[in-house]
Amino acid sequence: MQAIRELYKQGRGPSSSHTLAPERACRLFTEVNGTFPYYEAELFGSLSLTGKGHHTDRIIRETLPGETKVIFSLDWQEDFPNGFYLRAYDAAHVQQVCWTVFSIGGGSLQIKEYPLDWNDEVYTEKSYKEITQLLAEEDITLIEYIERHEPDLRSYLGKILQTMSECVDRGIRTFGILPGELKVYRSARQLYEMAMEAPMEDRDPLKLMAYAYAAGEENAAGHTCVTAPTLGACGVMTSLMYYYLHDRGTDREDLIDALMIGGIFGNLIKTNATVSGAVGGCQAEVGAAVSMASAACAYLEGCTPDQIEYAAEIGMEHNLGLTCDPVKGYVIIPCIERNAMGIRRAIDAATLSRYMLNIKGHLVSFDMVVETMNETGKKIPIELKETAAGGLAKEFENA
Numbered sequence: 001m002q003a004i005r006e007l008y009k010q011g012r013g014p015s016s017s018h019t020l021a022p023e024r025a026c027r028l029f030t031e032v033n034g035t036f037p038y039y040e041a042e043l044f045g046s047l048s049l050t051g052k053g054h055h056t057d058r059i060i061r062e063t064l065p066g067e068t069k070v071i072f073s074l075d076w077q078e079d080f081p082n083g084f085y086l087r088a089y090d091a092a093h094v095q096q097v098c099w100t101v102f103s104i105g106g107g108s109l110q111i112k113e114y115p116l117d118w119n120d121e122v123y124t125e126k127s128y129k130e131i132t133q134l135l136a137e138e139d140i141t142l143i144e145y146i147e148r149h150e151p152d153l154r155s156y157l158g159k160i161l162q163t164m165s166e167c168v169d170r171g172i173r174t175f176g177i178l179p180g181e182l183k184v185y186r187s188a189r190q191l192y193e194m195a196m197e198a199p200m201e202d203r204d205p206l207k208l209m210a211y212a213y214a215a216g217e218e219n220a221a222g223h224t225c226v227t228a229p230t231l232g233a234c235g236v237m238t239s240l241m242y243y244y245l246h247d248r249g250t251d252r253e254d255l256i257d258a259l260m261i262g263g264i265f266g267n268l269i270k271t272n273a274t275v276s277g278a279v280g281g282c283q284a285e286v287g288a289a290v291s292m293a294s295a296a297c298a299y300l301e302g303c304t305p306d307q308i309e310y311a312a313e314i315g316m317e318h319n320l321g322l323t324c325d326p327v328k329g330y331v332i333i334p335c336i337e338r339n340a341m342g343i344r345r346a347i348d349a350a351t352l353s354r355y356m357l358n359i360k361g362h363l364v365s366f367d368m369v370v371e372t373m374n375e376t377g378k379k380i381p382i383e384l385k386e387t388a389a390g391g392l393a394k395e396f397e398n399a
């Protein structure tokens with residue numbers, strides 16, 4: 001498994017696969033190969049089909065330091081479905097370098113011609129079962145296990161928490177229309193104001209959803225958010241962290257612990273299945289985010305390791321089969337509302353695990369549900385995997 005710091009990344013929205021990953025690739029391309037007068041990025045798969053709505057062409061042009069042509073192509077011969085060729089040309093338009101870039105989800109990359117050390121395996125254990133066996137053998141906690149592998153993670157996650165907090169602060173103060181032809185009005189600010197006036201029993205649920213809207217709207221506006229595990233699904237964990245920090249007054253160090261706990265479950269999903277909507281549908285993005293937030297919430301509520309695993313399992317299990325069908329390719333509908341529903345599901349999963357394990361054990365393990373998600377993702381048709389060619393996206397076009 002890779003480092004948790006490769007799971008949580010700061011970046012500009014609206015999509016970790018479509019903006020953050022190309023931006024990282026273009027930056028690295030320039031660092032490694034130097035600058036050239038001309039560039040060409042040829043996009044394939046989901047990057048080609050929804051790259052306009054996700055602003056992929058804009059971010060590539062803004063990042064490369066020369067005149068850049070972006071081509072949307074369909075005939076991709078590589079194994080991974082989401083990627084692009086990045087080419088550099090000299091003044092005589094002769095090609096000098098070409099990279100084959102795969103956007104593998106959550107802003108992570110693989111480059112065929114240039115192996116990346118940030119993709120190094122930091123953890124040798126590959127399943128939750130293996131991790132819990134090791135914890136028992138060595139008599140250590142999950143937090144100790146994580147810190148042993150990533151000693152500098154705590155300070156890094158402090159900055160991630162700060163970025164999450166600033167993201168919601170901006171989102172709940174901003175009015176206006178989100179970029180793109182859908183002309184959708186931002187709702188987080190009004191939802192937050194309504195939450196403050198709502199009857200007591202509605203107040204916290206509405207605040208949590210307002211925070212998820214705030215992060216989702218900031219992401220859709222192309223501002224800085226945190227991949228958790230992706231930018232499209234950033235609202236779930238961000239809302240949870242903001243709520244515990246600002247409404248519950250939870251200590252920052254405890255929230256960093258909760259980010260680690262959520263991070264290990266997100267990492268297991270990324271390792272054994274996928275966090276890419278283009279590969280596994282939205283179960284891999286919002287489903288994974290709900291699973292991470294369920295575990296993090298269970299941890300913050302003082303649950304046992306068994307209850308935490310059960311919460312993560314519930315969070316994933318009840319998102320199995322969730323498709324990805326962003327209207328016109330924008331990370332707005334159904335994405336933002338789905339994040340708001342996601343945080344409610346995570347809170348419920350943590351609550352259910354806390355009580356249900358006092359009644360009976362659970363037969364489905366976290367590892368089992370991740371494997372199920374992976375298999376389910378393979379069977380979801382391509383039209384429902386971030387291509388904007390099916391589902392709500394299609395109905396919207398036909399309406």
Ligand code: SF4
Nearest residue numbers: 232277282285324335
């Ligand atoms: S539907 Fe889900 S996976 Fe698809 S773009 Fe929206 S948040 Fe991402």
